[in-house]
Amino acid sequence: MTTIGPTRRGMLAGVFGTALMPALPFGLGALVPAGARADALTSAATLAGREVPARLLPVPDTVSAALRPVFAAPPTPGWDRFPAGTDTAGWRALQRQTGAGPHPILAEIGERLGVSVTRAVLGGVPVFVSKPANMPPRNRDRVLMHLHGGGYVLFPGEIGAGEGMMMAGYGGFTVVSVDYRMAPDFPFPAALDDAASVWKALLAEHHPRRMAVFGTSAGGGLTLALMLKAKAEGFLMPAAIAPGSPWVDLAPRGDTLAANEFVDNVLVSIDGWVGTAGRLYAGTTSLDNPFLSPINGDFRGLPPAILTSGTRDLLLSDTVRAHRKLRQAGVEAALQVFEAQSHAQFLTPFVPETEEAFGEITAFFDRHLAV
Amino acid sequence: MTTIGPTRRGMLAGVFGTALMPALPFGLGALVPAGARADALTSAATLAGREVPARLLPVPDTVSAALRPVFAAPPTPGWDRFPAGTDTAGWRALQRQTGAGPHPILAEIGERLGVSVTRAVLGGVPVFVSKPANMPPRNRDRVLMHLHGGGYVLFPGEIGAGEGMMMAGYGGFTVVSVDYRMAPDFPFPAALDDAASVWKALLAEHHPRRMAVFGTSAGGGLTLALMLKAKAEGFLMPAAIAPGSPWVDLAPRGDTLAANEFVDNVLVSIDGWVGTAGRLYAGTTSLDNPFLSPINGDFRGLPPAILTSGTRDLLLSDTVRAHRKLRQAGVEAALQVFEAQSHAQFLTPFVPETEEAFGEITAFFDRHLAV
Numbered sequence: 100m101t102t103i104g105p106t107r108r109g110m111l112a113g114v115f116g117t118a119l120m121p122a123l124p125f126g127l128g129a130l131v132p133a134g135a136r137a138d139a140l141t142s143a144a145t146l147a148g149r150e151v152p153a154r155l156l157p158v159p160d161t162v163s164a165a166l167r168p169v170f171a172a173p174p175t176p177g178w179d180r181f182p183a184g185t186d187t188a189g190w191r192a193l194q195r196q197t198g199a200g201p202h203p204i205l206a207e208i209g210e211r212l213g214v215s216v217t218r219a220v221l222g223g224v225p226v227f228v229s230k231p232a233n234m235p236p237r238n239r240d241r242v243l244m245h246l247h248g249g250g251y252v253l254f255p256g257e258i259g260a261g262e263g264m265m266m267a268g269y270g271g272f273t274v275v276s277v278d279y280r281m282a283p284d285f286p287f288p289a290a291l292d293d294a295a296s297v298w299k300a301l302l303a304e305h306h307p308r309r310m311a312v313f314g315t316s317a318g319g320g321l322t323l324a325l326m327l328k329a330k331a332e333g334f335l336m337p338a339a340i341a342p343g344s345p346w347v348d349l350a351p352r353g354d355t356l357a358a359n360e361f362v363d364n365v366l367v368s369i370d371g372w373v374g375t376a377g378r379l380y381a382g383t384t385s386l387d388n389p390f391l392s393p394i395n396g397d398f399r400g401l402p403p404a405i406l407t408s409g410t411r412d413l414l415l416s417d418t419v420r421a422h423r424k425l426r427q428a429g430v431e432a433a434l435q436v437f438e439a440q441s442h443a444q445f446l447t448p449f450v451p452e453t454e455e456a457f458g459e460i461t462a463f464f465d466r467h468l469a470v
Numbered sequence: 471m472t473t474i475g476p477t478r479r480g481m482l483a484g485v486f487g488t489a490l491m492p493a494l495p496f497g498l499g500a501l502v503p504a505g506a507r508a509d510a511l512t513s514a515a516t517l518a519g520r521e522v523p524a525r526l527l528p529v530p531d532t533v534s535a536a537l538r539p540v541f542a543a544p545p546t547p548g549w550d551r552f553p554a555g556t557d558t559a560g561w562r563a564l565q566r567q568t569g570a571g572p573h574p575i576l577a578e579i580g581e582r583l584g585v586s587v588t589r590a591v592l593g594g595v596p597v598f599v600s601k602p603a604n605m606p607p608r609n610r611d612r613v614l615m616h617l618h619g620g621g622y623v624l625f626p627g628e629i630g631a632g633e634g635m636m637m638a639g640y641g642g643f644t645v646v647s648v649d650y651r652m653a654p655d656f657p658f659p660a661a662l663d664d665a666a667s668v669w670k671a672l673l674a675e676h677h678p679r680r681m682a683v684f685g686t687s688a689g690g691g692l693t694l695a696l697m698l699k700a701k702a703e704g705f706l707m708p709a710a711i712a713p714g715s716p717w718v719d720l721a722p723r724g725d726t727l728a729a730n731e732f733v734d735n736v737l738v739s740i741d742g743w744v745g746t747a748g749r750l751y752a753g754t755t756s757l758d759n760p761f762l763s764p765i766n767g768d769f770r771g772l773p774p775a776i777l778t779s780g781t782r783d784l785l786l787s788d789t790v791r792a793h794r795k796l797r798q799a800g801v802e803a804a805l806q807v808f809e810a811q812s813h814a815q816f817l818t819p820f821v822p823e824t825e826e827a828f829g830e831i832t833a834f835f836d837r838h839l840a841v
Contacts, residue, residue, distance in 0.1 A: 148528040155728070159724075354782070416532065426830065
């Protein structure tokens with residue numbers, strides 16, 4: 100919506116040739132003379148990609164007042180300041196820093212959403228169990244398992260349970276958040292193994308039709324990887340899953356890694372900390388391994404899924420590619436994309452859009468889980 | 471995925487301050503010290519928006535081979551070459567140009583998808599009726615009404631029926647494409663009145679539970695506007711609708727108008743031809759009028775809807791805002807977003823993604839329409 104000055108217009112016209120036809124009602128190339136298309140495609144510049152000019156991204160007026168400052172904020176401080184991939188001590192220190200309390204936000208979530216949290220160990224893995232003060236009777240025997248985000252490196256301990264607390268509060272469910280082992284000390288498949296251990300322990304006590312698994316970012320990818328592991332090893336899957344902005348392709352691939360670079364103010368760029376964190380987790384395993392990058396797996400037979408993302412999300416492509424692949428595999432899969440949100444901003448506590456996102460996930464789980 | 475050189479990193483670090491914390495697992499602001507947040511928000515630069523640097527947008531490798539050249543293509547020639555808003559003769563000429571045949575693409579669609587087209591008049595309005603060679607028995611008594619795109623100015627005549635032909639071919643339905651009157655000679659509400667006239671004529675011959683309405687871009691907005699008109703005037707609505715990349719806010723508003731400017735290679739910018747075309751159609755009516763910008767209407771009671779867009783779509787925000795508003799109103803609404811697609815590129819004939827998009831719409835209609 101930037102005003103195009105004559106110079107900018109002129110430059111683009113110069114680059115792309117003279118007017119032929121405005122945008123088309125269908126089939127982009129339908130009305131453009133074949134000659135013009137062929138000329139454009141044989142140029143090395145076109146095959147290398149297209150240059151997108153610098154632009155001002157205004158603060159959107161199409162979101163709640165509470166979210167406008169969140170979207171107006173500059174890139175998350177630290178997105179581009181991180182240890183080298185070989186600096187194990189540096190990553191350990193950063194990991195500790197992200198886990199170190201106190202965490203006033205967790206106390207606030209607990210108080211405002213009426214959620215209490217207890218520590219436990221399930222399947223030999225530390226977990227946090229969130230329980231809502233008010234639980235609908237239909238949720239009494241239902242349990243959700245939660246896998247936190249943080250690029251498989253960050254947010255150890257209770258801070259990783261924050262999303263689980265919100266699900267407990269907004270949805271009225273019991274939620275078990277897995278404090279899985281992480282890189283650099285415990286690379287792949289430690290996180291997946293821990294998720295599977297907790298899941299199997301839950302299976303021993305609860306019917307899988309009364310359970311769901313969810314998580315965001317790395318936790319969304321891990322949710323899908325766990326389903327692939329269940330298929331491979333023959334243990335039962337839950338009645339539904341909710342991967343949020345799931346990181347499903349660590350290679351990394353996906354058009355919004357480029358299109359939303361610097362548009363997303365959370366991850367900002369795959370060349371920020373997250374790309375290195377993913378490679379730390381992968382260790383010596385190929386980034387294309389489906390248990391690391393579940394987009395490369397076979398999604399047939401996966402449980403009904405609801406996926407959430409935002410229009411500015413660096414991982415919007417990961418999300419929509421996973422959605423399409425689920426649909427191609429015949430899986431019931433719902434997609435919700437929130438206006439102007441960067442990566443995982445549907446988890447911003449106490450704003451209307453977050454309540455709406457959790458409301459949709461709650462309704463989806465309620466429809467698919469047995470009572 | 472651009473490589474960040476030291477200079478670029480340094481510049482951003484200089485602008486945004488020193489490292490505090492990597493991106494967060496939930497609640498973007500949760501771990502960022504409140505002081506840092508407040509400082510950022512009080513700067514005039516932040517309130518004005520954020521600068522996004524120039525970037526190279528590579529050709530995506532996550533789409534079908536057939537679509538890669540479509541996405542690699544430079545902005546549609548002519549996107550920024552259009553008559554002034556006062557140049558009525560210029561717009562008439564451009565309109566005629568977009569309608570003038572021959573249209574080999576229509577012959578190709580007809581041949582490859584087995585679709586025949588006949589002209590008719592319904593409710594006093596010219597229409598094109600597309601019929602598939604192979605119609606499933608369950609579709610014998612079903613009829614779809616189609617409203618074409620083109621900013622309420624372009625694509626008069628049979629070229630406007632191309633999307634309807636594809637729906638007939640991919641879905642096996644009878645499709646009635648409305649050749650509605652357009653600006654500059656027939657501004658609002660001519661297009662909506664014509665759509666309503668055809669719809670009422672169809673209602674006289676077919677049960678509304680056996681009908682659906684669909685269209686893309688302006689045709690998607692018009693589809694939603696027609697539903698609002700049905701509510702206001704008390705005529706019956708169809709069993710389902712499929713607004714594709716619907717233009718629901720002519721004001722114009724929506725974050726991807728900025729975020730996807732120059733990323734979208736079809737519309738390219740709202741400051742291209744399409745913004746002026748919309749204002750021509752509106753004439754003296756406020757752009758906020760819900761029959762022009764249905765996002766401002768009351769969506770309660772609307773039929774089940776499936777919406778389609780792409781991650782590079784300039785109108786991705788229009789699409790997801792309409793989806794959220796439908797869901798908020800309690801309407802069953804599905805969303806599908808295709809990797810790396812610009813505006814309306816899910817209508818590119820004969821590529822796998824287009825077959826997939828129409829397949830989803832067909833399944834949705836099949837689920838909701840009576841036999």
